[in-house]
Amino acid sequence: MSATERVIGADELRVDGAGNARVAVRLPWYRSLAPSTIEGVTVTLDGHPVPDEHLSVEINGVAGDVTSLTTRWEETWFVQDSAVVRFPTPRDLSDTTDASVSITLRIPYILTGPDSALTRTTTETRTLPVVREDQR
């Protein structure tokens, strides 16, 4: 698997004392892009998708829902930096989870029509240990 196909940027899913999970997400492309080029992020745990409205994406220290990224076009998500995706943990999460994270990017310099550009969805699925911070 090449580096531009990796999405999950950590070897664990961390859950804080309030039950909120977070996972590091990489930019699966060879160069930095503006947050505005992110067209979608999905997280699925053990086959159950986390509802879009529960996902928060933090890039450059600023967090918001996926829709809030669309206006951030004058900013750069540096290709070596990870985003942090947060969401409330499902109640029945066990000690490991089959996590699948997808990100859809608009490649802003590869144009496919008079008002459209190439989009690329990259998905990575891995079994991750669930690390509960309140139990440490």
Place this chain on the structure above:
Amino acid sequence: MTSTKYPLPTIGSGLTLYSLTNEWLSGRYDLEQVLREVAARQIGPGVEIVGYQSLRSFPDVDDATADRWQALVEELGLIPTCLGSNVDTALRADRFLNAEEMTALLERQLRTAKRLGFGIVRIQIGASSEVIRRVTPLAEDLGLRLGMELHAPEGPRTEDILRVRDLYAELDSPALGFIPDFSATMRDIPPTEKQQWVEAGLPAELVPVFVQNWKTAPGTMMDRFQSFRTIALEHGASEDAIEATMGALAMHGTQPMDSWYDIADQIIHVHGKCYEFDADGNEPSVDYDAIARLLVDIDYHGWVSTEWEGHFFAPASVNAFDEIAAHQQLLARSLERQVSARV
């Protein structure tokens, strides 16, 4: 320009750091560390970068970063050659940037190139005529040259590039030129890529069918994909297995090698595209004998940036630094044969 690597003093050796994409994305190196490694392995001295890959603050650069870069390349004996700009027309989610906005974004990239000591800025096919027209005066003022990259599936004779050649003729600026990328004129699909299609479920007997279709089927990239798809479905291939081949039509082109001669006087920089090497050190998919002949025939004066792109399919065990060195050895041998044949 001096290069200890190639037998012609007019052709300089070097690399684009894009060749090191996997190492870079892994976070194992920062910019200083990667430049030190390039110098230690003697795969320069020319260094090309993609601005949006190598520089955190791109399209801008602050004085402290620029000063550190200048001091470092000087210390290491490296020479900044070409800065890859990007024409991010679809940057905004709601609409394309207009020509004025796109020009302004490109002008920031030109000023950064100048500040870091690059003489050439790579531009892309997405740059409209209007944007090229608007940005050329700044390039002239800064003493920079703009090279449009000719990358697969384009080539010197494809429709979109003929339009750019007409525009260049009209603008008649010494700042405008082209950067051949030999992905445009390949002789085969890299062997590892073909093997991965079979592993993804493409019947092995369809691989030569794909290659033949890639070389000879008429029409656009999409036309050629559809014509292969029709044949492959008849042979029982799955849609997923067929889909896996599609990227090759965008990444690899079959324009004639001869076509480079059409733009010989406008070649200001070269991307030495390569993917993998056989046991004899040859590149099965890119004809470096023909490339060496071209460079000598046209009396090319400039840099060849080794652009190893095997990183998108190579297993983790493949070391990009070694592949870059292998490319430079191959080009040196190929140029040597051309030079000695002409004495």
